Amino acid sequence: xxxxxxxxxxxxxxxxxxxxxxxxxxxxxxxxxxxxxxxxxxxxxxxxxxxxxxxxxxxxxxxxxxxxxxxxxxxxxxxxxxxxxxxxxxxxxxxxxxxxxxxxxxxxxxxxxxxxxxxxxxxxxxxxxxxxxxxxxxxxxxxxxxxxxxxxxxxxxxxxxxxxxxxxxxxxxxxxxxxxxxxxxxxxxxxxxxxxxxxxxxxxxxxxxxxxxxxxxxxxxxxxxxxxxxxxxxxxxxxxxxxxxxxxxxxxxxxxxxxxxxxxxxxxxxxxxxxxxxxxxxxxxxxxxxxxxxxxxxxxxxxxxxxxxxxxxxxxxxxxxxxxxxxxxxxxxxxxxxxxxxxxxxxxxxxxxxxxxxxxxxxxxxxxxxxxxxxxxxxxxxxx
Amino acid sequence: xxxxxxxxxxxxxxxxxxxxxxxxxxxxxxxxxxxxxxxxxxxxxxxxxxxxxxxxxxxxxxxxxxxxxxxxxxxxxxxxxxxxxxxxxxxxxxxxxxxxxxxxxxxxxxxxxxxxxxxxxxxxxxxxxxxxxxxxxxxxxxxxxxxxxxxxxxxxxxxxxxxxxxxxxxxxxxxxxxxxxxxxxxxxxxxxxxxxxxxxxxxxxxxxxxxxxxxxxxxxxxxxxxxxxxxxxxxxxxxxxxxxxxxxxxxxxxxxxxxxxxxxxxxxxxxxxxxxxxxxxxxxxxxxxxxxxxxxxxxxxxxxxxxxxxxxxxxxxxxxx
Numbered sequence: 001x002x003x004x005x006x007x008x009x010x011x012x013x014x015x016x017x018x019x020x021x022x023x024x025x026x027x028x029x030x031x032x033x034x035x036x037x038x039x040x041x042x043x044x045x046x047x048x049x050x051x052x053x054x055x056x057x058x059x060x061x062x063x064x065x066x067x068x069x070x071x072x073x074x075x076x077x078x079x080x081x082x083x084x085x086x087x088x089x090x091x092x093x094x095x096x097x098x099x100x101x102x103x104x105x106x107x108x109x110x111x112x113x114x115x116x117x118x119x120x121x122x123x124x125x126x127x128x129x130x131x132x133x134x135x136x137x138x139x140x141x142x143x144x145x146x147x148x149x150x151x152x153x154x155x156x157x158x159x160x161x162x163x164x165x166x167x168x169x170x171x172x173x174x175x176x177x178x179x180x181x182x183x184x185x186x187x188x189x190x191x192x193x194x195x196x197x198x199x200x201x202x203x204x205x206x207x208x209x210x211x212x213x214x215x216x217x218x219x220x221x222x223x224x225x226x227x228x229x230x231x232x233x234x235x236x237x238x239x240x241x242x243x244x245x246x247x248x249x250x251x252x253x254x255x256x257x258x259x260x261x262x263x264x265x266x267x268x269x270x271x272x273x274x275x276x277x278x279x280x281x282x283x284x285x286x287x288x289x290x291x292x293x294x295x296x297x298x299x300x301x302x303x304x305x306x307x308x309x310x311x312x313x314x315x316x317x318x319x320x321x322x323x324x325x326x327x328x329x330x331x332x333x334x335x336x337x338x339x340x341x342x343x344x345x346x347x348x349x350x351x352x353x354x355x356x357x358x359x360x361x362x363x364x365x366x367x368x369x370x371x372x373x374x375x376x377x378x379x380x381x382x383x384x
Numbered sequence: 385x386x387x388x389x390x391x392x393x394x395x396x397x398x399x400x401x402x403x404x405x406x407x408x409x410x411x412x413x414x415x416x417x418x419x420x421x422x423x424x425x426x427x428x429x430x431x432x433x434x435x436x437x438x439x440x441x442x443x444x445x446x447x448x449x450x451x452x453x454x455x456x457x458x459x460x461x462x463x464x465x466x467x468x469x470x471x472x473x474x475x476x477x478x479x480x481x482x483x484x485x486x487x488x489x490x491x492x493x494x495x496x497x498x499x500x501x502x503x504x505x506x507x508x509x510x511x512x513x514x515x516x517x518x519x520x521x522x523x524x525x526x527x528x529x530x531x532x533x534x535x536x537x538x539x540x541x542x543x544x545x546x547x548x549x550x551x552x553x554x555x556x557x558x559x560x561x562x563x564x565x566x567x568x569x570x571x572x573x574x575x576x577x578x579x580x581x582x583x584x585x586x587x588x589x590x591x592x593x594x595x596x597x598x599x600x601x602x603x604x605x606x607x608x609x610x611x612x613x614x615x616x617x618x619x620x621x622x623x624x625x626x627x628x629x630x631x632x633x634x635x636x637x638x639x640x641x642x643x644x645x646x647x648x649x650x651x652x653x654x655x656x657x658x659x660x661x662x663x664x665x666x667x668x669x670x671x672x673x674x675x676x677x678x679x680x681x682x683x684x685x686x687x688x689x690x691x692x693x694x695x696x697x698x699x700x701x702x703x704x705x
Contacts, residue, residue, distance in 0.1 A: 166489030
C-alpha cells in the first residue's frame with residue numbers, strides 16, 4: 001500500500017466517466033442555502049423559562065460540587081452536560097418517569113438517593129446523592145438511574161484536530177501543575193505519533209474524515225483533558241469517579257514515582273480503558289465504515305490490546321511493536337483515508353505476510369492470540 | 385505456557401519485527417522532499433519553482449505544526465516556537481502568508497505574518513479580530529488581501545465565517561457569516577477578484593457523514609452556486625490555468641474508497657467528470673501549469689510522509705484545448 005507511485009510518474013486514467021448530477025443554487029433561497037439558524041440552546045435554571053444561563057458542575061475532589069457558568073459554544077452538538085445537568089426536566093420538580101428529583105440550584109439529587117451503589121474508592125460511595133458519578137462532563141443520566149457512558153459521542157466527534165493535539169501536548173507538557181515532561185514523553189511519544197498519523201492519513205479531520213476514528217480518539221482526548229484539568233486544580237491527589245479519567249491521573253502519578261515498567265503499564269491501562277469505552281460505544285459508527293476499514297480497525301484494536309497486555313513500550317517504536325506483536329501481524333497501514341480501491345485490506349495484509357514471512361502462521365500461533373483463541377474483548381477486560 | 389514457549393515467542397517476535405522493519409525500510413523512498421516530516425498539506429508556488437507544506441517533525445516537538453519548504457533538506461519557514469495553522473503562496477512566488485498561533489490549542493487566536501522563502505519575517509500582521517483559521521487561505525489576484533475561513537475561538541469545530549484580511553494593515557472584514565445551515569467552509573481559491581471557489585459541508589457527525597460540496601461564491605452578491613450535487617462528497621478545489629475549470633477530490637455516494645480527482649466547469653454548465661480514478665494520497669493541489677497535481681501520502685504511523693506529483697492526463701480540456 002505504500003510507495004506505489006514514483007516521482008514524476010503519470011496517472012493516465014482519464015476515464016471520461018460522467019456524473020449525472022445537477023447544479024443547484026445554494027443561496028440565497030430558503031433551501032440548502034438558507035441562512036444558518038444559530039443553534040438554540042435550552043438552558044434552564046430553576047425552571048425552563050426562568051433564565052438562559054447555562055451551568056455546569058465543577059468537580060471537587062471531595063465529591064462536592066459548585067455551579068459555574070461556562071462560555072457558550074456555537075455550532076457544537078448540544079453538550080451532554082448542558083442537556084441534562086442543572087436542568088430541571090419537564091419544568092417541574094417531579095423528575096422524569098418517576099425517577100429521581102434533582103435540585104437545579106445545588107446541582108444534586110435531593111429527594112432520593114441513587115438506587116445504584118457508588119464505586120469503591122470514590123466519593124460516590126460516601127455520597128449516594130451524586131449525579132452521574134459526579135462527572136457531568138462525560139456522562140448524562142436522563143432517567144436518574146444509571147449514567148450513560150456513551151453520551152460523549154457528539155463532543156468527541158466535534159473536538160477539533162488542533163485541540164486533540166493540544167490535549168495531548170498539555171498532558172505531557174510542562175504547563176501541567178506538575179512537570180512530568182521528561183518522564184512522560186518516552187511513554188507517550190508513540191501515542192503522539194499515532195495521533196498525528198490519524199490526522200495525516202485523513203481519519204481525523206475538521207471537515208471530514210472518519211466518524212469512528214474521531215469519536216474514539218475524541219473520547220480518549222476528553223478523558224485526558226479532564227484528567228489534566230483535575231490535576232491542575234488539585235494536584236496529583238486529584239480523584240475522579242470515572243475510572244478512565246482516574247486511570248490517566250494514575251499514569252501521571254506513576255510517571256513521577258513509578259519505575260519504567262510500572263509507568264508503562266499505567267499508561268496502557270489508561271489508554272485501553274479509553275480506547276475500549278470508545279470501541280464499545282461506537283459500533284454504529286464502525287458499521288458506517290467500509291468493509292476494509294472495519295477489518296483494519298478490528299485488527300488495530302486487537303494488536304494494540306496484545307501490545308498493551310504484554311506491556312510493550314509505547315514509545316516511538318510503538319507502531320512497530322504493534323505491527324509485530326499482534327495476532328494479525330504484520331499490520332498494513334492504509335496511509336490515507338480510505339485507501340483501498342479494489343484491494344481489500346485483508347488481501348493487502350496477506351500479500352505483505354507472504355512477502356515477509358512465508359511461515360507466518362506458526363510464528364503467529366506462538367505469539368499468543370491465535371493459540372489462546374482470545375478475542376479483543378477478553379484483553380481489554382483485563383484492564384478493568 | 386512453559387518457559388521455553390515464552391522464549392520461542394519472544395524470539396519469533398524479534399524475528400518478525402526485524403523482518404517487518406527491513407521490509408518497511410526497503411519500501412520507502414521517493415516523494416518530493418519531505419524527509420523527516422509528517423505532512424498535512426503541500427502547496428506548489430505560483431511560479432512552480434517551490435513546494436511548501438504544513439507538517440510536524442518526526443523527532444522532537446512532534447505536535448507543533450510548522451511551515452516547511454520542501455527539498456532535499458527541508459527548511460523550516462515558520463518562526464521558532466509558533467504553531468502554524470495554514471498558509472498560502474503570495475503571487476510573487478517568493479513569499480507566503482502564514483497563519484499561526486502562539487501555541488497549540490483553540491485558546492490561542494490566529495495571527496498572521498508574511499514569510500520569505502528564506503524564512504525571514506517580512507512583516508507581522510496583527511488582526512483586529514480574534515478567531516481560528518485552520519483550512520486554506522486564498523490570496524486575491526492582485527495580492528492585496530487574503531480570503532480565509534475562520535471560526536470562533538472554541539475547541540469544537542463548527543460553522544465558519546469568511547474573513548477578508550488586508551495584507552498591509554491586518555484589518556479584518558467579515559465577508560460572509562451567513563454560512564449555510566451550520567456548514568464549514570474551507571479551501572477557498574480565487575477565480576477572479578470577486579469570485580472564489582470553495583469547499584463547504586457540514587462537519588461530520590454521528591448522524592450524518594461528511595457531505596462536502598464544491599461551490600462558486602460571488603463575493604459581490606454573497607451568493608453561492610453549487611458545482612457538485614449531493615451524490616458526491618467533494619473537497620480540496622483548485623482552479624485550472626485560465627480559470628475555466630475547478631479540479632477537486634471527490635467520491636461518489638458513500639463509496640469512500642473510490643476517492644478520485646474530478647473536474648467541473650466553473651460556470652456550472654456541465655456535470656463533474658472523473659479525471660484520475662484513484663489517488664495515492666490526499667489533499668490534492670493542482671500546480672500552476674495545470675499539468676500535475678500534488679498529493680500527500682501519510683505512510684504508516686511514525687513514517688515520514690511523501691508528497692507525490694502526479695501527471696494530469698493529456699486529455700484534460702485545459703491541457704488539450
